[in-house]
Amino acid sequence: MTGFDFSRLLHFWSQRWPDILGLIVEHIAVVAISLLIAMVVGVGIGMLVWNRPIPRSVVIAAAGVALTIPSLAMLALLIPTFGLGWTPTVIALVMYSLLPIVRNTVVGLREVPPAVMESATGMGMNQFSVLLRIQLPIAWPIILTGVRVAAQLTIGIAAIAAYVAGPGLGSYIFQGLSSLGSVNALNFALTGTLGVVILALLVDALFVTITRYTTSRGLRA
Amino acid sequence: MPKTPDTAIIQIARNTSGARIVLDHVTKSYANQPVAAVEDFSMTAEPGELIMFVGPSGCGKTTTMKMINRIIEPTSGSISIDGRDVLSLNPHELRRHIGYVIQQIGLFPHMTIAENIAVVPKLLGWSKNAIGDRIDELLTTVELNPRDFAHRYPKQLSGGQQQRVGVARALAADPPVMLMDEPFGATDPITREKLQAEFLRLQDSLGKTIIFVTHDFDEAVRLGDRIAVLSDRSQIEQFDTPANILASPANDYVASFIGHGAAIKRLTLIPVTDAVLGPVSESSGGPITVCDTDTLRDALDSLVLTGLAALTVVDEARRPIGSISVDRISAVLGADVATPTVQASRP
Known part of the structure; x- marks a missing residue:
């Protein structure tokens, strides 16, 4: 293995800049798509089970089990059915995102004070409008926190998806691993890794902003 | 009897200045409890009357009250408002015409004061202008300046101010009936006395039929037109004017509830x-x-x-x-x- 040379890394970046940018965009895209799907599915599931003890436990346990499957194994399991590329990647990322999103949705909906629920019912709202107009807005910051955790999780896991020819910065990491000893092996791996870390930080900052602007002023501390 | 629930609700809603509430042999029992929470409760509240339910905690007074707007469904018996059977009406539509105030207030924290008050009028499909006017009117009624308070959030208000908003919100659609569950129970004595005085002044001009639950006998004496002293299973020990109850308690239970100083009271x-x-x-x-x-x-x-x-x-x-x-x-x-x-x- 060759030693690390910073000027060579800079040269590597300047040479492959368009390529790297493309991978970053892909990475963001696959994470964003997965999160959107997971949010719709996860919040939906949470709204269905939050007040039903048995389905609630089952769903949260199932989502917990999904999270314990090693990502490499999960992706390998998806190949026979869904082939290579974007599809298995998105499916895997959605599955990993579900636990934090479902769990936070359930917690958020359940944490609405009983007095608030009772006065909403007492004022003539049906169960659905209580859920949609009272519980969901009050639970929103907690739900967003779940999505934020899911985002961190999927940005990392998406890198592994390169194993099934998935999109994103993972392909550089795997390329580095498979060409150990070559001149650019370390540069590939380092670029992929740094990209993932920086992306994770930026997305986290983005979520802080989103939370701030989509949470009612009456709920902010 | 009403032809359809809808017209019955409209008729209840039209009468904004107090309706007659009749509870007839109302019982509530729970499957896992050997004794009923409320047993064979019968009472008539006349239009515009302020009736106090007084009793120790757990006596079923709140349960009794909550059956009127069907937050709790009675096991048997009938409840009517202005002669219309409450149990045959759509509970959601019914509740929009029954003001409801609870001790913890339950203001919606994510909505401004104006939005909180607007909830029921919006459910009833009022126009934007009508809702805006009503918010100003109600905030003025409960002595909160609309310009200062309409756009604040509940957490920015003191306990007493929040309770006033709670009352304003319950009055939003000018309901003929108000149910109040220890509305001033969580406020400090000075604020409570002020809220009570304001509430009496308000009721003098509005003339709603009000069922008011409290465990504070002095509050009952101060506010009530008639007081129902309740014991276990919501049994009525005495139902009379404050003066009559103080002058001649029906039994030892009522006497013990009045406590010392009946003459002073x-x-x-x-x-x-x-x-x-x-x-x-x-x-x-x-x-x-x-x-x-x-x-x-x-x-x-x-x-x-x-x-x-x-x-x-x-x-x-x-x-x-x-x-x-x-x-x-x-x-x-x-x-x-x-x-x-x-x-x-x-x-």
Whole structure:
């Protein structure tokens, strides 16, 4: 293995800049798509089970089990059915995102004070409008926190998806691993890794902003 | 009986100044409990009446109240508002015409004060202008300046201010019936007294039929037109005017609930002018006088404070109209036991 040379890394970046940018965009895209799907599915599931003890436990346990499957194994399991590329990647990322999103949705909906629920019912709202107009807005910051955790999780896991020819910065990491000893092996791996870390930080900052602007002023501390 | 639930609800809603509520042999029992929470409860609340349910915690007074807007469904019996069977109406539509205030208030934290008040009018499909006008009107009624408060959030208000908003929100659609579950229970004594006074003034002008649950007998005496003293399983021990209950408690249970100082409590209900005033000359004068709008309790308070035998009673223009002494106060109480006539007179 060759030693690390910073000027060579800079040269590597300047040479492959368009390529790297493309991978970053892909990475963001696959994470964003997965999160959107997971949010719709996860919040939906949470709204269905939050007040039903048995389905609630089952769903949260199932989502917990999904999270314990090693990502490499999960992706390998998806190949026979869904082939290579974007599809298995998105499916895997959605599955990993579900636990934090479902769990936070359930917690958020359940944490609405009983007095608030009772006065909403007492004022003539049906169960659905209580859920949609009272519980969901009050639970929103907690739900967003779940999505934020899911985002961190999927940005990392998406890198592994390169194993099934998935999109994103993972392909550089795997390329580095498979060409150990070559001149650019370390540069590939380092670029992929740094990209993932920086992306994770930026997305986290983005979520802080989103939370701030989509949470009612009456709920902010 | 109504033809359809919808027209029945509209008819209830049209009557904005108090409806007759009838509970007839209402029972609520839970499957996992051997004794009923409420057993065979019957009562009629006349239009515009403020009825207090008083009893210890767990006696079923709140359960009884919550059956009127069907937050809790009765096991048997019937409940009607203005002759319309509540149990046959759509519960959600029904509740939009029954004001509901609870102790913890339950303001929606993510909505501004204006949005909180607008909830029921919006459910009823009022126009934006009508809702805006109503918010201003109600905030003014509960003595909160609309310009200062409409756009604040609940957490930016004090407990007393939040409770006022709670009352304003319950009044939003001008419902004929109000249900209030210890609405002032969580406020400090000074705020509570102020809220009670405001509430009485409000009720004088609105004339809603109100069921008001409390465990504070003094509050019941102060506010109620009639008081229902309840014991376990929401059994009615006595249902009468505050004055009659204080003058002649029906049994030991009621007497123990009144506690000590029943005579003093009764004095708070009787205006000075109900006493046979003595001649002005009887009073030894002095700077301390009793106003003719005060209660006998105020008069007694001043007598004790000054240590004088009699004090001058003055009218609004501060002209002396007579004198009051402890003997004359006692005479009112003595006469009152036989013929209680102070139902309508509040301080």
